[in-house]
Amino acid sequence: MKRDIPKRMAERGLDALVIEGPDGTHGANPAFAYFTRNQHLVGTVIVKRDEEPLLLYRSMERDAAEATGLRLINLDRWPLHEILKEHPDRLEARVELYKRIFRDLKVRGRVAFYGTGPIGAFYAFLQKLAREIPEVEVVGEFDRDVIAVARETKDPEEVERMRRVGQETCAVIEATIEFLRAHRVEGNTLVKADGRPLTVGDVKRFVRLELAKRGLECSEFIFAIGRDAGVPHSTGRPDDPVELGKTIVFDLFPKDASGYHHDVTRTFCLGYAPPDVERAYRDVREAFEAVRERLRVGEITQTYQHFVCRFFEERGHPTVLSDPKTTRGYVHSLGHGLGLEVHEEPTFPTFGRCETRLQEGMVFTVEPGLYDPEAGYGIRIEDTVYCDEDGEFQSLTPLPKELVVPVR
């Protein structure tokens, strides 16, 4: 949580954090959005140890700057047009700007940089900064950085936002299932009023409108049928007809205006499910329940990934643990944290060192799955789970998990 940042800075010997904006219009700079309440603006957040964060902003965005609730300093204090007169080269001008800002705000010592930006340009800039400001040690944290670790546990306000996004997301899925059920069956496909087959593209258009009606955004999502459902990240082919008796993987991970995401997957068959799908679905469902029952504060996340691999292997399915290249069976990881990003800390890695333990405030997905693209099916069940202040694991995904959706 945000309140842990001073402690983490002390542990890592960091004197200041610099979080680079902008968050233009796509909400794709989560570390910056974490401080700016997802306001859209150009600027830089500076956090000195044991001081309140402050935002350097531009006049043009003074309303958005006010709305962040941060302490504010207008960038006009360091007029760029004057710097550019002396330093017409833009890289030199930028370094000079930071020299002045750091001097005036007494930013020195070990200073770590965060935010999402063009990696090559920042590599050039930070290298030059490190050379030219000797009183600043430029730090880049590679893994589980201070802000990522703070964001890993959510405070009550964040959880309330995520709960609301979860409810709205589930409402979209329920509306979609009603939409499907409202269609007639002809032969083995759903058909529209004009007699033509309902397609994946038609369904996706319906989902996009439902998302917009509820103030949700999701640039991409998965509605994949049959063989495509068997490829975990296949998003579905627009021209595919919606057929009975095939697995449909519907994976939706929108955010609302707060910038917080939900992530849910349901797998269903319209009308009926073939026996091999029924068996595999039962295995996924039981794996899901087995994991849910075993979630405990203090346990290492990787434990659950290994647990679910062994669970599936005992039932005869290949997994990434025994065969890392497999594209059949259980082929991904059990889950991931989410919040301002769809994928953030914690992770549930199959391999490598993992010291991350479940703790109060974490919000993450549990999403076991089984895939067989050659047999033409894929199954994934995914809820978003929250570990509350009592260490209880609650689902934020109020939605049933039924394999067969009856049709007319």
Place this chain on the structure above:
Amino acid sequence: MKRDIPKRMAERGLDALVIEGPDGTHGANPAFAYFTRNQHLVGTVIVKRDEEPLLLYRSMERDAAEATGLRLINLDRWPLHEILKEHPDRLEARVELYKRIFRDLKVRGRVAFYGTGPIGAFYAFLQKLAREIPEVEVVGEFDRDVIAVARETKDPEEVERMRRVGQETCAVIEATIEFLRAHRVEGNTLVKADGRPLTVGDVKRFVRLELAKRGLECSEFIFAIGRDAGVPHSTGRPDDPVELGKTIVFDLFPKDASGYHHDVTRTFCLGYAPPDVERAYRDVREAFEAVRERLRVGEITQTYQHFVCRFFEERGHPTVLSDPKTTRGYVHSLGHGLGLEVHEEPTFPTFGRCETRLQEGMVFTVEPGLYDPEAGYGIRIEDTVYCDEDGEFQSLTPLPKELVVPVR
């Protein structure tokens, strides 16, 4: 254009470009999307000089990888689980992975890195890479990098996409004006069927649905009235009623599924316009036309920013050229390139060195404006303009520019 990349690499002595993914789900990694046709996937694009680009991808995303049309190499060729056994630290494992990839693919010499990512993590990674792979010189380009300069001019396929997005965007604006006009007037505000005032929030909800219906995405846009219209990047307050006789700045910059954006602003008053607004609108409109008439291939972009500043100053308006801190008058730059980002090359800077010249294939905005937040108005007129292969400048924004929108 993409075909210019080998020449630019040669000019800058670059042996390879490495463009880091992922483009997760937000389309916020434009350099990567430029090569991957806006497919959503984890991976890395490598461009060796005078060779076709290739994509390193994961099995889970093999469908998206196929859809990029790039040469493909599955990352399974360098099994991460094996590397992690020897190098459990994730930064060390990542450097080792790149050592193997660069060795096997013969990537060496001056290698420049691109893509949007966490700047601190990449700073740590690229520094370590530079230290540990002596046969590679890690390059970060700060300004107008090879890919940005390639993207600055659009090929015919890109222009066709942008033309379509422009048509759809203008249709949304026209539908919104019809929506406004369909409301009754009571006193000085528009009212809904239930007698309550129509608000900025109501209008924004309408716009979001219209965008979704047309397959457009725009996480944020500006629909700001009166004083808020006077602050260029103020997005509008949801509870504000839609009143007659006040300027409404409507600035919309969506993208479609191709990832390409349009950007248009119209300013209008419902019912009538006050005389000071009429005068200022005429000045903005004439500034717009004067710039449009003067656009010429080969001219330096900054020339137009200085031209429009002088144009406004002659009519008595303060500008950023004479008073860089002004919040009244003309307070921003004349325009910006757009494509896979809303803001990309070319720029039209007021200050600093600028050697960018207008050329065939460029797509950019022309958007003069005048603001007076204390008087309670703001005016901006913006079209997206394309310089075709004959050096003619075409508008991609088929939309009238009328100040007064009549109401019932």
